[in-house]
Amino acid sequence: MEFTRLPHPAPVSDADRTAAIADPGFGAVFTDHMISIDYDEGEGWHSATLGPREPIALDPAASVLHYAQEVFEGMKAYRLADGTMALFRPEANAARFNKSAARLAMPDLPEDVFVEAVKQMVLADKDWFPSVEGGSLYIRPFMFANEHFLGVRPAKKYKFLVILSPAGNYFKSGAPAVSVWISDYTRAAPGGTGEAKCGGNYAASLVPTGEAFAKGHDQVVFLDAAEHKWIEELGGMNLFFVFDDGSIITPPLRGTILPGITRDSIITLAREQGLDVREEMYSIDQWREDAASGKLVETFACGTAAVVTAVGKVAGRDGEFTIGSGGPGQVTSSIREKLVSIQRGTVEDRHGWVTRLD
Ligand SMILES: *Cc1c(COP(=O)(O)O)cnc(C)c1O
Secondary structure, three states, rough: OOEEOOOOOOOOOOOHHHHHHOOOOOOOOOOOOOEEEEEEEEEEEEEEEEEEEEOOOOOEEEEHHOOOEEEEEOEEEEEEEOOOEEEHHHHHHHHHHHHHHHHOOOOOOHHHHHHEEEEEEEOHHHHHHHOOOOOOOEEEEEEEEOOOOOOOOOOOEEEEEEEEEEEOOOOOOOOEEEEEEOOOOOOOOHHHHHHOHHHHEEEEEEEEHHHHOOOOOOOOEEEEEOOOOOOEEEEEEEEEEEEEOOOOEEOOOOOOEEEEHHHHHHHHHHHHHHOEEEEEOHHHHHHHHHHHOOEEEEEEEEEEEOOOEEEEEEEEOEEEEHHHHHHHHOOHHHHHHHHHHOOOOOOOOOOOOOEEEE
């Protein structure tokens, strides 16, 4: 697919850009350009453009505004030790994007078009790469229904966009370990949309997350919808539990958990390190009991945005408990280090996970 390049009439000045990327935080600063591809039933995907990032005109009846037909991805461009820009497993994001789209009755976007769009976008705005330690360009590809029609059925028109946001550290405090709140709300039910990366899941997580913040915690832990017993994941990160015998448990993908690419990479890396990683259901009561007995030594959360983050404290309706010393443990730190080293190109990429861009 050919991308038509539209000239930018007024890109941000060098001085303003340098100021904006000095301490970008997460999700607040955006680059000059965006990629846009349109879909119409019959015609398929067309009008691929790389142009100025600008507001989109939507008809008030655009179906995304009423029935939330929207899916997205979250990925990052890294700068390797030798200065080259690189992506981490972009084809995995492309495949997951289509799985999410299928669940929301949206059209398939060819994986090579997805990856090409992301590459072109990053190369177009690579001067926006933040200078901060641990910085990256956060990439947000997304698709939404924009047919103006209020009947309840899949739309016949869609828009795919890619925008970029220079990112520093995800957690504002840069906290070495986070405190989590076990929510009474549920994120996903069997047969629902839990394994799709769709905006609707996030809309439903805002009240529970707000409740956690109000109680002084950083994140929410969601339990399963049916028994309210089995640990599933955080609002936007998967969980791992590390035991004193060196074994690791992560909840299995049963349709209610988002299949994280970080999760999958960590399972591979930990197994290569000789660790026994099991995808197994783990209950909240067992978590509390194992933390108290010392059998459970570490818990960490993982995802593209925050990479690997230790969980230090857990609180819920039935009181609170501390994991290990309350700070990041040794396995958490070593797995984080291993993953970050591959992403930054300081160790050999034996899995073909890193795609160099220039
Ligand atoms: C995106 C996401 C994750 C993490 O996935 P990664 O591919 O590792 O970034 C985990 N849980 C939810 C709910 C998510 O939306």
